[in-house]
Amino acid sequence: MDLTSEPLSPATWPAFARLVEKHNGIFGGCWCISFQLEPGENKRWAGRYRELKEARVREGRAHAALVFDGPDAVGWCQFGPTDELPNIRSRKEYERGRPEPPDWRITCFFIDRDRRGEGIAAFALREALRYIARAGGGTVEAYPEDYTGERTSNSFLCSGSLGMFEKAGFQRTRKIALRRWVATRRVLPWRGAGATNRP
Numbered sequence: 235m236d237l238t239s240e241p242l243s244p245a246t247w248p249a250f251a252r253l254v255e256k257h258n259g260i261f262g263g264c265w266c267i268s269f270q271l272e273p274g275e276n277k278r279w280a281g282r283y284r285e286l287k288e289a290r291v292r293e294g295r296a297h298a299a300l301v302f303d304g305p306d307a308v309g310w311c312q313f314g315p316t317d318e319l320p321n322i323r324s325r326k327e328y329e330r331g332r333p334e335p336p337d338w339r340i341t342c343f344f345i346d347r348d349r350r351g352e353g354i355a356a357f358a359l360r361e362a363l364r365y366i367a368r369a370g371g372g373t374v375e376a377y378p379e380d381y382t383g384e385r386t387s388n389s390f391l392c393s394g395s396l397g398m399f400e401k402a403g404f405q406r407t408r409k410i411a412l413r414r415w416v417a418t419r420r421v422l423p424w425r426g427a428g429a430t431n432r433p
Contacts, residue, residue: 236303237301237302237303237308237354238301238302239299239300239301239357239358239361240302241300241365242296242297242300244291249306249307250298250300250310252306253306253307253309254284256346257344257346257347261392264283265283265287266287266310266312267290269312269319269321269339269341270318270321271321272320273325275321297313298310298311299313299359299362299364303349308345308346308354309343309344309345309349309358310344311342311343311358311361311362311394312340312341312342313339313341313362313365314338314339314341315337316336316339323411324411327410328416333416336372336418338366338374340359340362340375340376341376341393342393342394343355343391345358359398359402360402363402366421367422368424370423371420371423372421373419373420374419375417376404377415378393378394378399378414378415379414380395380413380414382396393414396417402419404419
């Protein structure tokens with residue numbers, strides 16, 4: 235594989251949209267926007283997810299490391315500031331500990347069904363962390379699942395596996411569901427030439 239990545243943006247929206255459309259809108263047509271909506275808001279906007287997602291991308295309010303193999307998008311890792319991704323799984327249990335909000339959240343992955351099992355999710359995670367570093371770094375939080383020793387479908391782990399995050403330097407912080415953990419990592423800001431405050 236000769237994978238590359240680009241940030242989700244108006245320029246990469248067509249490739250992103252083709253991948254979503256190939257999979258019938260992703261998980262019942264969510265267009266990877268459910269984590270961007272406040273809890274309960276999805277009922278109000280049902281059927282308009284594509285429109286909402288595209289508007290947020292064009293406004294710079296939706297972030298992802300979009301993975302390409304040649305001209306085709308084959309997957310992504312969604313990330314963003316906490317206020318951009320307010321809706322997380324197991325939120326009630328998560329908030330029970332009155333956590334300090336992280337600077338960034340990583341909420342989900344999606345990989346082309348024809349390309350699963352090739353390490354694309356791990357590549358997408360590395361690229362998301364690179365974009366976060368370029369945007370100034372900070373505390374990054376994710377909510378992966380731990381199915382160690384159990385057989386499960388790759389499509390089931392849209393939050394990523396705990397093992398993948400630990401290999402990327404994340405530490406498990408606390409458990410918020412039967413198999414779901416809060417995992418955190420500090421990302422240092424990138425100090426290279428042309429550093430910017432935007433991914």
